[in-house]
Amino acid sequence: MPPPPLLVPALAKAMSIIDIVAREPGITFSQIQKNSGLAKSSTHQLISSLCQLGLLQVSTDGKHMLGLRLFELGSIAASQRIVEREALPYLRALTNDVQLTCHLGVLEGHEAVYLAKVDGNLPIKVNTWVGKRVSLYSSSLGKALLAWLPELQLDQVLTHVDWRINTPNTLPDARALKEHLALVRSRGWATDDEEDVPNIRCVSAPIRDMRGNVIAAISAVGTILQIDVERFPELAAQVCATAEKISTALGHR
Numbered sequence: 001m002p003p004p005p006l007l008v009p010a011l012a013k014a015m016s017i018i019d020i021v022a023r024e025p026g027i028t029f030s031q032i033q034k035n036s037g038l039a040k041s042s043t044h045q046l047i048s049s050l051c052q053l054g055l056l057q058v059s060t061d062g063k064h065m066l067g068l069r070l071f072e073l074g075s076i077a078a079s080q081r082i083v084e085r086e087a088l089p090y091l092r093a094l095t096n097d098v099q100l101t102c103h104l105g106v107l108e109g110h111e112a113v114y115l116a117k118v119d120g121n122l123p124i125k126v127n128t129w130v131g132k133r134v135s136l137y138s139s140s141l142g143k144a145l146l147a148w149l150p151e152l153q154l155d156q157v158l159t160h161v162d163w164r165i166n167t168p169n170t171l172p173d174a175r176a177l178k179e180h181l182a183l184v185r186s187r188g189w190a191t192d193d194e195e196d197v198p199n200i201r202c203v204s205a206p207i208r209d210m211r212g213n214v215i216a217a218i219s220a221v222g223t224i225l226q227i228d229v230e231r232f233p234e235l236a237a238q239v240c241a242t243a244e245k246i247s248t249a250l251g252h253r
Helices: 009-023 029-036 040-052 068-098 140-146 151-158 174-187 229-249
Strands: 056-058 064-066 101-108 111-118 190-193 200-208 214-223
Touching: 009 029, 009 040, 009 056, 009 064, 029 040, 040 056, 068 101, 068 111, 068 214, 068 229, 101 140, 111 140, 140 174, 140 190, 140 200, 140 214, 151 174, 190 229, 200 229, 214 229
Parallel strands: none
Antiparallel strands: 056 064, 101 111, 101 214, 190 200, 200 214
8 A cells, every 4th residue: 555645745855854964964965955856946945944943053164963953852752751651550550540531741832732541441431642732721731731830931831822712611811720720739739620621520630850840740531420529639639649659750759
């Protein structure tokens, strides 16, 4: 079966240039153009764009090297894989205990994204997947990731939020969210009481690194039939205990 067609050919061409420079750091423009098989104009345009994005850099004598942005992204990707590896056994144990769908998520740019998901054995399962991006202001995982951010960083993230009132319970604006985040910090866990999706409830807790910084969060999610409001404190205690175990595994004391 032939491979599916590339949706964005320019992206594939840009990636081929990055691969060429990665294999031969210090390579010249003419060598890149020859090795890529691209036209000179296309090669020049792609290299210029990659340099503007910080993915490539060019020395004064015309030598091309990988940009620091790639190093930064690589470090983030590596740290996320470490968190995922350490968290999965504890996430599976939590799922077995609470019989709900459990997630591991991180703040990526101005969004929250699921790194891992473990389903419980209940017949009704929540429709989520690894790689799904979730709301920062209406999901419990998003709130847990936001609650311990420095004020300036929080304000910066919130400027990129597209506020939508998904349900009657959705927090309406940044001011309401900040007031709610104070409650999250005071008790150590966050909830989503039908704020993101009708009939869905969720509890989350933060994961910390060895310096005490919140680098991820875990959540337990289910339907309103599976999670009664009165169950929030008990479920939160289980989620927080698991988050603490994962944090300890990552070096937090």
